[in-house]
Amino acid sequence: xxxxxxxxxxxxxxxxxxxxxxxxxxxxxxxxxxxxxxxxxxxxxxxxxxxxxxxxxxxxxxxxxxxxxxxxxxxxxxxxxxxxxxxxxxxxxxxxxxxxxxxxxxxxxxxxxxxxxxxxxxxxxxxxxxxxxxxxxxxxxxxxxxxxxxxxxxxxxxxxxxxxxxxxxxxxxxxxxxxxxxxxxxxxxxxxxxxxxxxxxxxxxxxxxxxxxxxxxxxxxxxxxxxxxxxxxxxxxxxxxxxxxxxxxxxxxxxxxxxxxxxxxxxxxxxxxxxxxxxxxxxxxxxxxxxxxxxxxxxxxxxxxxxxxxxxxxxxxxxxxxxxxxxxxxxxxxxxxxxxxxxxxxxxxxxxxxxxxxxxxxxxxxxxxxxxxxxxxxxxxxxxxxxxxxxxxxxxxxxxxxxxxxxxxxxxxxxxxxxxxxxxxxxxxxxxxxxxxxxxxxxxxxxx
Numbered sequence: 372x373x374x375x376x377x378x379x380x381x382x383x384x385x386x387x388x389x390x391x392x393x394x395x396x397x398x399x400x401x402x403x404x405x406x407x408x409x410x411x412x413x414x415x416x417x418x419x420x421x422x423x424x425x426x427x428x429x430x431x432x433x434x435x436x437x438x439x440x441x442x443x444x445x446x447x448x449x450x451x452x453x454x455x456x457x458x459x460x461x462x463x464x465x466x467x468x469x470x471x472x473x474x475x476x477x478x479x480x481x482x483x484x485x486x487x488x489x490x491x492x493x494x495x496x497x498x499x500x501x502x503x504x505x506x507x508x509x510x511x512x513x514x515x516x517x518x519x520x521x522x523x524x525x526x527x528x529x530x531x532x533x534x535x536x537x538x539x540x541x542x543x544x545x546x547x548x549x550x551x552x553x554x555x556x557x558x559x560x561x562x563x564x565x566x567x568x569x570x571x572x573x574x575x576x577x578x579x580x581x582x583x584x585x586x587x588x589x590x591x592x593x594x595x596x597x598x599x600x601x602x603x604x605x606x607x608x609x610x611x612x613x614x615x616x617x618x619x620x621x622x623x624x625x626x627x628x629x630x631x632x633x634x635x636x637x638x639x640x641x642x643x644x645x646x647x648x649x650x651x652x653x654x655x656x657x658x659x660x661x662x663x664x665x666x667x668x669x670x671x672x673x674x675x676x677x678x679x680x681x682x683x684x685x686x687x688x689x690x691x692x693x694x695x696x697x698x699x700x701x702x703x704x705x706x707x708x709x710x711x712x713x714x715x716x717x718x719x720x721x722x723x724x725x726x727x728x729x730x731x732x733x734x735x736x737x738x739x740x741x742x743x744x745x746x747x748x749x750x751x752x753x754x755x756x757x758x759x760x761x762x763x764x765x766x767x768x769x770x771x772x773x774x775x776x777x778x779x780x781x782x783x784x785x786x787x788x789x790x791x792x793x794x795x796x797x798x799x800x801x802x803x804x805x806x807x808x809x810x811x812x813x814x815x816x817x818x819x
Contacts (some may be wrong), residue, residue: 372474375399380436382454383445384408384416384427387468387538390516391443392425394472397522403427405436407454437461443471446537467541469534472517478524481659482511482532484539484577485553485590487706488652491644491680492553493533495656500529502673503665507531511538529663536573543579549586549659550577550605553652555595556705571595581605586662588655591616608662610654612647618654625650627657627667635667641675645684646713682807684710687814692784695775695814698791699807704733710791711737717786718742719778721771724794724806726751731758731793738763744781746774750798771799771806775813788814 379395381388384406395402404420404427406413413429420427428435432454436442441464448455458465473480483493490513497514500507507529510517517532524530532547539545555574578587582604589596591609601607608628610618618627626634637657639650653674660670679685685697698710702724711718711734720742729751735758738745744764747755752767759765768774771790778788790810800806 374440377401377440378403378438379441379443380405380439381443381445381468382406382432382436382448384413384420384429385445385447386416387516387518388443388445389416389419390518391445391468391471392420393423394475394518394522395443396423396425398475403435403439405429405432405454407431437463439463441466443468444541446535450540465541466543467538467545469511469517469532469538470542470545472521473545473547476517476521476524476530477526478508478528478530479549479663480530480532480547481549481551481663482534482545482547482577483551483553483655483659484534484536484574485551486556486703487709488553488648488655489533489535490700491649491683492551492652492656492659493531494680495652495677496659497529497531498677499656499660499670499673500531500665503669505529505665509533511535534577536570539573539576542576545577546580546582546585547577549588549662550581551588551655551659552577552590552593552596553655554590554593554705556703575601578603578605586659588658588662590651590655592651606662608658610651610658612651618658620647620650620654625654625657627654627661629661629667635671637671637674643675643677644679646709648709648713682804684713685807687811688817690779690814690817692786693779693782694787695810696787696789696791697807697810698789699796699803699810701791701793702795702803703727704729704731704793707791707793708734708737710789711741714741714787714789719744719746719782719786719788721746721748721774721778721788721790721810722793723747723751723755724749724792724796724800725798726754726794729754729793731755734793735759735762743786744778746777748774748799749792749794751794771809772813772816775810775817779817 379400381391381404392402406429497507497509512533585605587605587607591611609616612620624636626636682700687695747767756765796803796806
């Protein structure tokens with residue numbers, strides 16, 4: 372795609388928008404960034420654009436946005452927003468930052484999506500490939516914005532890309548060498564007209580352009596990804612915790628198929644990342660790296676040294692025999708279900724934030740079985756109290772610091788204090804990372 376000398380509009384001035392603007396400029400195009408947010412909300416991004424000499428506007432979208440060859444849209448801009456509707460009505464092509472960056476990437480791309488587990492699998496794939504001496508970038512929702520590095524990747528290098536449904540919504544010819552869908556459960560439905568099928572369709576866009584040379588790696592335990600529901604020309608490989616597949620779990624071992632119908636095995640007990648869901652994540656990562664040419668034995672030799680991703684079942688500290696676990700990235704009920712299943716120890720659970728229409732019935736049985744007490748925070752605290760207080764002790768707290776201090780007073784040696792909120796963070800924090808950092812600081816303050 373030749374864009375030299377052409378006007379290219381970018382909607383959204385956050386990380387991916389800045390990355391796209393920089394790539395447009397490197398390619399000789401003329402980028403223009405537009406964001407409806409006020410200047411003080413995106414000041415750091417605007418500073419970066421100004422330093423690059425890239426024109427921008429904020430506070431509203433002007434008609435200049437539509438004076439463009441096409442529009443690159445950041446994932447934070449809803450498809451039904453006024454500026455997007457106007458672009459559609461004017462017949463302007465709208466593509467995602469992921470789609471745009473892919474045009475200029477010469478390396479092998481491994482793209483991972485799913486409701487849960489994306490960050491862990493994306494990180495693990497890069498960790499395994501880099502461990503073999505090959506070069507793999509981490510990009511997308513974590514690491515670099517894809518646009519920041521796409522044109523720098525060499526043909527013999529790799530990109531492990533975390534891709535959200537929002538990023539896939541405007542992908543049309545995005546064609547990774549291997550695409551992974553880890554699972555699909557209800558999330559972000561407010562962006563999809565509260566229709567689960569629309570959300571599923573968005574996830575499936577990851578494989579719409581794949582052909583016979585590409586690989587599609589799917590969760591064999593997810594009914595939404597069963598063979599009768601997947602229409603693709605790609606080579607499909609399944610992983611499963613419950614049945615024989617190209618990769619499966621049996622008697623404590625992760626088994627991955629190799630050429631000739633044989634299976635290589637890895638002892639799951641040697642993993643640092645805990646829980647059955649991480650066995651599934653490991654299988655997905657191994658299928659991905661072996662599909663793009665990395666030998667199993669080379670990759671698997673690094674599995675036991677892979678540490679948990681920050682904010683995902685991250686051990687912050689152990690104080691007087693009590694473990695403090697940061698799972699701030701658990702922004703939906705399904706993630707909390709997996710987190711609760713990962714522990715045999717009695718739990719003090721910090722739950723709450725900005726509710727996304729949560730149905731807590733999915734975790735009620737596990738809460739009854741494992742949780743000593745819930746500390747509820749955020750705008751959903753009252754809903755959580757009303758749902759659980761007949762089953763387990765629930766206290767509403769005003770801050771993360773209050774939760775940690777209260778849990779510290781009650782927890783005994785052998786207990787676990789688990790932050791796994793099941794909610795978005797924006798009612799009290801900048802994002803889930805900020806929430807996790809506040810939790811970690813509160814735990815560290817217990818040492819003071």
